[in-house]
Amino acid sequence: MEKADRRSLRHWGLLVGTLAAMLVLVVCLVGEKKYEKTTPKTTLQLRKLLRRDPRTLCQGMNILKIPSSRRNIARPPNPGFNVVTENSGRRIVARTQYRIVTMLKTPRQITLDNGLIQLIVSRPSGDVVGIKYKRSDNLLEPNNLRNNRGYWDVVWNKPGDNIYYVDKLQATRSRVIMATEDQVEISFVKTYNVVSQQLGAPEVPLNVDKRYIMRRGRSGFYAYAIFECLEGWPEVKIDQVRMVYKLQKDKFQYMALSDTRQTFMPRANDRKRGQQLAYPEAVRLTKPSNQALKGQVDDKYQYSMEDKDNKVHGWISTDHSVGFWMITPSDEFRSAGPMKQGLTSHVGPTTLSMFVSTHYAGKRAGIELKKGEAWKKVFGPVFVYLNSAPRSKNTTGTLWNDAKEQMIEEVKRWPYNFTQSKDLPSSDQRGSICGRLIVHDRYMNESLLSKSSAYVGLAAPGEVGSWQTESKGYQFWIQADKLGYFLIKDVRPGNYSLYAWVPGIVGDYKYEADITIKPGSKIKLGNLTYEPPRNGPTLWEIGIPDRSAAEFYVPDPHPTLMNKLYKNNHSDNRFRQYGLWKRYEELYPHHDLIYTIGINDYRYDWFYAHVTRNIGKQKYVGTTWQIRFKLNNVISQGNYTLQLALASATSSEIQVRFNNRSIAPPHFSTGLIGGDNAIARHGIHGLYWFFSINVPSSLLHEGNNIIYLTQSRGGAPFRGVMYDYIRLEGPSIRHADT
Incomplete structure (x- = not known):
């Protein structure tokens, strides 16, 4: 009788063990199948999956405690593994046998x-x-x-x-x-x-x-x-x-x-x-x-x-x-x-x-x-x-x-360690560089400077801003934190220049010396100071210096020329609509754009692109925009400065004149610049251009003044520029810290 009881217990033990093994098998997932949340139906779903793919094997099962608040998903963290999180707060890791390649x-x-x-x-x-x-x-x-x-x-x-x-x-x-x-x-x-x-x-x-x-x-x-x-x-x-x-x-x-x-x-x-x-x-x-x-x-x-x-x-x-x-x-x-x-x-x-x-x-x-x-x-x-x-x-x-x-x-x-080319160095064959970029502009509030995170990068040695057109070599960019600290990791060995630009700040930065990265390099540069172009206090400004024309007025497209992907809710992509350059003539049928400082708002009154005008029979001519402003007095000792930043240019020439629309030659000209064709291709920017224009005080008047911006090149509908930022500075004022 005792032997029979022992046999019965052994049978029950085998049965319970078999059922337990089957339950464990049920939770093994296949390949890269994923369910976003585990529910009471999960067991049934997994059982169906297992029937479809007999390759799944249970090997070395581990039951681990994890926080019950973690989202329940089933996804392999690495090739060959699946993870199932149950509502009970327990995780089961199962090995999946993938086929060989x-x-x-x-x-x-x-x-x-x-x-x-x-x-x-x-x-x-x-x-x-x-x-x-x-x-x-x-x-x-x-x-x-x-x-x-x-x-x-x-x-x-x-x-x-x-x-x-x-x-x-x-x-x-x-x-x-x-x-x-x-x-x-x-x-x-x-x-x-x-x-x-x-x-x-x-x-x-x-x-x-x-x-x-x-x-x-x-x-x-x-x-x-x-x-x-x-x-x-x-x-x-x-x-x-x-x-x-x-x-x-x-x-x-x-x-x-x-x-x-x-x-x-x-x-x-x-x-x-x-x-x-x-x-x-x-x-x-x-x-x-x-x-x-x-x-x-x-x-x-x-x-x-x-x-x-x-x-x-x-x-x-x-x-x-x-x-x-x-x-x-x-x-x-x-x-x-x-x-x-x-x-x-x-x-x-x-x-x-x-x-x-x-x-x-x-x-x-x-x-x-x-x-x-x-x-x-x-x-x-x-x-x-x-x-x-x-x-x-x-x-x-x-x-x-x-x-x-x-x-x-x-x-x-990244960088991958499984490629078989010696021309693809792994992480341990690369180097890093770190430092801190500090912007010093004596006319700007320090709290404003701390709101922007600089883009800092390594590219082939060249002039300031040359990274914009550099394609032969490799480039490595990172966005610094709010305090200016940056770390560029996994840089290929080679010779580089370090470049930077800061949203909200005009101009480009370039570190004074070239940098050589070797395998295992860990270069620490310390504090780097960027002093952006600045000659005097800001009298007025138009736009935001962010290398884009997105802050200016971007019109709605013609109703018959719309892509509904960019309708209504996607305001940050409004500029991607077709034919927006044509709207300039509709908005300014009789005269070109006139912008008055202190009255107009660049978000609504400054057209996003300075384009040509069709005067009939597909004949396109250049256009002249006006900036009108008042000066209570003109300081005769010292010069003023017009800081002019462009977000794009296509076969264009911007001529700048002060209080005299017809003077020749103009007081300043960019010369023929640009070929990015961003206006036709629905881009809100192309290459960045920056000009610091000296303005003798003799060109300005007490009271009313006008700056004429002429895009002088005609002949085609897509010739033009997009402005990034314009700022008029007064003569330099001595500060205690200078």
Whole structure:
């Protein structure tokens, strides 16, 4: 009888143990599935997941106490791990067995597969011809040619030649750099053919090594390219370097750039049937397939973004609940600094990664290599991320939020330590620099100075402000804290200048000496003092010195030329509407802008762009704006100063005259400046220009005065400038601290 009882207890023990093991198994999650909140239904959901994917194994289970207030999510913090937080305040960590990364080589292509996605790259050219994910055989447009789905290209020309070429960088040989169960890296190399160049065949004089990396447990792939020009090769000018992905046009119709810039987009055929406006990129949709878009304007430049904000963007297939995202974890390899604007995604559906472009900056922002000049630069890596979610009323929001979280993770991992190129140094092979930037302006309140956080950066050695057009090297920028302290980490070894500018303060700062970063460097600069341009006390000012014209009056677009993405609630992007420059003639039909100090308000009375005027038959002429002000007295001893800052200029010349509209030559002229074309491309700024103009007291009167600002260059509708800030200073006043 006792033996029978013992057998019964053993049976019950086995049964209880089995049930406990089954309960533990239930909470193991698969891959990168995520549920935003654990509910009583969680067990049932997980059980269904486990049935669908038998790869999930429970290994080394740990039950840990965590604060019950923490949000309950299920998301792998690292490849191969899932985390489930229960309402009881207990966390269960389960190991997920991801499939190994496999590679299949054929004469035409190489296929990489990690069980989550499949990447197909043409051989030997190195173009991405297919991306398989979930139930889709190819997220890229299969009807496009194989070299027109996922590719790199370069726009270049020979200096002095007006003919521009597009080189799709077709590789001639491929090789496997690394192949393990956890990671595969493959290379496709295009080698410059000196003989072909001598025979007259146009080929960009560069060696280019295109790399693709697939890692175990990652829902996406990494891509980068190494560009090199050897000593002795021909001179070349490069205006654009980019990576392009053209997605299936029947699947992807929803585009997301930021929390507030998301919308259903027209199709490519909608643009073809539409009405072209002032330039080919701008089209009014007259017969769109989605009638809600009828009458709207679509222009790829409406979706541009500053590089400092361009971390993640892409497309969503709402029918399949799938997202395709371009994630850029660092700006170091982009051109022209953090404020440089560039294209993102646009109708196609197309997703871009822009590394070099002259958009919003002009030709000066391109790369010009002199004859015989050796040069090398790595562009990337960037991460092409794919995600999915259960269908719901907010599928787009779920996918977008998940893409942002993935972007944050990639930024934290930078610089990557898994790439196999010696040209991509890891964190321990880099250096850092720290210090404090103090602004000293004896005419400004110290409390005002402390409200702005300076942008501080390292870029190639050059003149003050040269970082705006520097593209050959790498740049590293950080925003200092409110007290001016900054720390720039993970800087590549090399020679740099340290630059800075401060929102709310005019001008540019440059540290007096060049800086050499070596592996492991930890440079401490201490306190740095920036004394911005200032000759006397402020008599009056117009605008805010922030390198943008956003604070000025931006009109509503014409009702028939609107993009509803920027209607109403998105006031900070009002300037992205089409045709705003035309509104100037409607607002000032009989005379040009007149602004009276003390009466007018620049937020409502100063037009955002100083543009030309159409006087009939498409003849455009320059315009003259007036600033009217009073001086109770004029100090004859000492000069006045007009500080003039421009946020943008396109083939323009600003002539400044004091109390005499017709005097020739003008009292001051900028000369012909600018080529950023920001007015046409819906940018509220381009390159920054600053002029400190000496004003002899003899040019001013007691009582009423007028400053005439003439944009003298006509001939086209987009010639003009955007002002950043204007300030009139009186003669210098001696202070006790000077």
